[in-house]
Structure formats: C-alpha cells, structure tokens
Amino acid sequence: MSDKVVLAYSGGLDTSVAIKWIKKKYNLDVIALTINVGNERDFSTIRQKALDVGAIKALVVDAKGSYVNEYVFPALQADALYEGEYPLATALARPLMAKLLVDTAREEGASVVAHGCTGKGNDQVRFEVSINALAPDLKIIAPAREWGMTREQTINYAQRYDIPVPITVASPYSIDENLWGRSIECGVLEDPWVEAPEEVFTWTRSVGEAPDKPEYVEIGFEKGIPVTVDGQQLDGVSLIQRLNELAGRHGVGRIDHLENRLVGIKSREIYEAPAATALLQAHQALEAMTLSKSQLRFKQKVAQEYADLIYNGLWFTRLHQDLAAYVQSSQRFVTGTVRLKLFKGGCPVVGRKSPFSLYNYGLATYDKADVFDQSASPGFIHIWGLPVKTQAQVQPVADSE
Numbered sequence: 001m002s003d004k005v006v007l008a009y010s011g012g013l014d015t016s017v018a019i020k021w022i023k024k025k026y027n028l029d030v031i032a033l034t035i036n037v038g039n040e041r042d043f044s045t046i047r048q049k050a051l052d053v054g055a056i057k058a059l060v061v062d063a064k065g066s067y068v069n070e071y072v073f074p075a076l077q078a079d080a081l082y083e084g085e086y087p088l089a090t091a092l093a094r095p096l097m098a099k100l101l102v103d104t105a106r107e108e109g110a111s112v113v114a115h116g117c118t119g120k121g122n123d124q125v126r127f128e129v130s131i132n133a134l135a136p137d138l139k140i141i142a143p144a145r146e147w148g149m150t151r152e153q154t155i156n157y158a159q160r161y162d163i164p165v166p167i168t169v170a171s172p173y174s175i176d177e178n179l180w181g182r183s184i185e186c187g188v189l190e191d192p193w194v195e196a197p198e199e200v201f202t203w204t205r206s207v208g209e210a211p212d213k214p215e216y217v218e219i220g221f222e223k224g225i226p227v228t229v230d231g232q233q234l235d236g237v238s239l240i241q242r243l244n245e246l247a248g249r250h251g252v253g254r255i256d257h258l259e260n261r262l263v264g265i266k267s268r269e270i271y272e273a274p275a276a277t278a279l280l281q282a283h284q285a286l287e288a289m290t291l292s293k294s295q296l297r298f299k300q301k302v303a304q305e306y307a308d309l310i311y312n313g314l315w316f317t318r319l320h321q322d323l324a325a326y327v328q329s330s331q332r333f334v335t336g337t338v339r340l341k342l343f344k345g346g347c348p349v350v351g352r353k354s355p356f357s358l359y360n361y362g363l364a365t366y367d368k369a370d371v372f373d374q375s376a377s378p379g380f381i382h383i384w385g386l387p388v389k390t391q392a393q394v395q396p397v398a399d400s401e
C-alpha cells in the first residue's frame with residue numbers, strides 16, 4: 001500500500017494536474033482537501049473533479065466561520081494593513097489552510113502534505129512555514145514549483161491525461177479570493193503604468209456606475225469585533241458578506257498596490273476589499289474615541305509589526321501570540337457604533353459614539369458648558385516649554401546654520 005499525501009485542492013488547473021503528477025512522480029495516494037473560505041464555488045463539482053482525476057478521497061471543509069473569527073477579526077482588531085494598503089485576505093487564509101492540511105494528514109494517517117503554489121510568491125512561504133510550525137515531522141511537496149512546466153505544457157499535460165481544463169485558463173489574470181478580499185494579478189496589470197481595466201473587478205462598481213445618492217451604514221462593535229450592521233445583529237460571516245455587497249455597490253475598496261513581496265520582488269497587485277476597507281476604517285475611528293493618545297501611538301507600531309508577520313507567513317509563532325495578547329487587551333473598551341457614508345468609492349467616517357468614549361464635551365466645547373480651566377494653561381506651558389526656552393537662551397534657533 002502506498003503512503004498518502006493531503007493536497008490543498010482548489011479545483012484549478014495546477015492542483016488538478018498535481019493529483020496525477022504526484023501519483024506518477026512520488027507514487028503517493030492523493031487525498032484532495034478543498035477549503036471554503038468564502039470563495040463561493042460549486043464545491044460538489046470540485047470534489048467530483050478531484051475524484052475523477054484520481055484522488056482516492058476528496059474532502060470539502062467549510063472554514064468560513066473559523067476564518068472570520070480566528071484570523072480575520074483578530075487582524076481587524078490589530079488594524080493590520082500591509083504597507084498601509086493591503087488588508088491581507090490571502091495572507092490570512094494560508095495559515096488556516098495549512099492547519100487544516102495538518103489536521104487532515106493526522107486524521108488520515110498521511111506523512112506528506114502538498115500545495116499548488118509556485119516558487120515565486122508569498123503563499124509557498126506561508127504554507128510551508130505554517131506547516132513546519134504545526135507539524136515539523138510532515139514532509140511537504142510543491143508540485144507546481146518542482147515540475148518546471150510552463151502554462152502551456154501544463155495544459156498539454158492535462159489534455160494528455162484527460163484532466164478537464166477549466167475555461168478560466170483562458171483568462172490572463174491570476175485571481176485569489178475569500179471573504180476578506182479578492183486579488184488580481186498578471187496580464188496587462190504587470191505594467192504598473194497601465195490602469196486596471198474595468199473587467200478585473202467583480203465585487204465593486206466603478207465610481208461612474210456607483211449610485212449618485214450616498215448611503216449611510218452604522219457598524220456596531222463589541223471589544224473591537226463588529227457585531228451589528230444598522231442595528232441588526234449578524235454573525236461574522238454574514239456581516240462581512242453584507243458589507244462586501246453594500247460597500248462594493250458604492251465602489252468602495254478598490255486598491256492598486258505596488259507591493260514588496262517576501263521573496264524580494266516588487267509586484268503590482270489589484271485588490272477588491274469593500275468590507276475590509278469599511279471595517280478597518282470604522283474600527284480605527286472607534287479606537288480614536290476609546291483609546292488614549294499613548295495607547296493609539298503604541299498600537300500603530302504594533303499594527304505594522306502585526307501586518308508584516310501575517311504577510312511574512314509567521315502566524316504560528318510566539319511573536320504573534322505575544323502581540324495578539326497585547327491587541328486583545330487593548331480592545332476591552334473598543335465598544336460602540338460608527339457611521340460611514342458610502343459614496344462614489346469612499347466610505348468616510350461621519351459619526352461615532354461609545355459608552356467608553358474619552359471625548360468629553362465639557363472639556364472640548366467653546367460654549368458656556370466649558371469646564372476646561374484655562375487659567376492652568378500658563379503654568380503648563382511654562383514647564384512644557386522650559387527646556388526649549390533654556391536651550392534657546394544659549395543656542396538661539398534663529399542663528400543656526
């Protein structure tokens with residue numbers, strides 16, 4: 001009896017060819033594992049295809065709930081945005097997929113796992129570093145990195161072995177999608193000077209087509225987690241789906257990012273992430289109201305570290321656990337409601353409220369309700385400015401070169 005391998009199976013050309021290729025090259029029985037993270041597809045057809053191509057078993061796991069609750073929401077609480085642009089949809093899904101590969105390998109008694117990533121991207125790193133962290137004993141194979149076939153040769157291989165070639169193969173774009181966002185690469189997008197053509201977008205309307213009337217949406221948060229839309233309680237998956245639709249209709253969440261990959265190259269990426277864009281904006285607005293100035297300053301540094309570690313495949317590390325503990329603690333009072341105005345590609349924050357608001361009307365107002373003691377200001381300025389004054393007396397600023 002041959003040993004078994006669990007393959008992360010998308011149903012696309014590469015992973016379908018991989019089922020056959022692995023069997024021939026390594027003589028391993030392939031168990032196909034398809035993971036649903038909100039990339040809505042016909043999963044029963046995908047499953048059947050895996051079996052038709054030669055998998056001994058084909059599993060489909062609905063992981064939308066764990067994706068949202070264990071990966072996306074912690075990243076939202078951290079305000080993770082890679083290079084200030086990319087909400088990390090793909091990068092967040094990979095550690096979850098790696099974990100499910102490992103779990104399945106254990107259940108099925110397989111000593112090998114496989115993924116369909118090429119040797120040029122970030123995803124191979126995320127898969128393999130995550131697998132190493134969870135199961136250092138498992139062997140990993142990466143057919144699409146090993147076989148050295150061009151796109152055309154892969155199609156020929158498929159035809160030779162009666163593997164159905166999906167019509168999407170005709171599309172010049174490489175697309176990955178899940179609930180938190182959609183990424184589009186290749187084709188004309190590889191010229192960073194060329195504007196992304198309208199055809200690459202499927203979740204968002206163009207600004208021109210977006211409604212001429214603004215729409216308001218209120219998002220309620222509890223401890224940094226979004227729980228309501230316009231007062232209606234929703235589970236995380238439905239909440240994100242609702243916002244993708246709502247914000248997408250107004251053209252919110254198109255991102256054109258010239259990105260620094262972990263493997264050392266710059267690549268041009270187009271993203272659509274309506275819900276992520278709206279939620280990150282709303283969450284930050286609520287933090288601005290409920291965290292102190294110094295908490296906010298420190299948290300911004302954490303946010304960047306957090307985004308980098310997600311991007312760089314370091315989800316299953318002690319560093320992540322440490323940062324996550326800080327983030328959780330920081331969210332204790334991030335409860336309240338934010339109102340966004342969806343209009344022509346933007347979603348500015350136009351209102352916020354919280355039972356834990358640090359905004360104090362009596363201190364802020366210029367009306368008669370003012371309780372701020374202005375007579376204390378001269379003393380404050382005297383001491384605050386003391387080192388500046390002392391230095392200026394001996395080293396006049398005006399004189400300096």
Ligand code: ARG
Pocket residue numbers: 088090091121122123174175176183259269
């Ligand atoms: N550049 C993004 C990232 O590294 C998106 C990658 C999309 N992956 C893919 N296999 N098409 O997270």
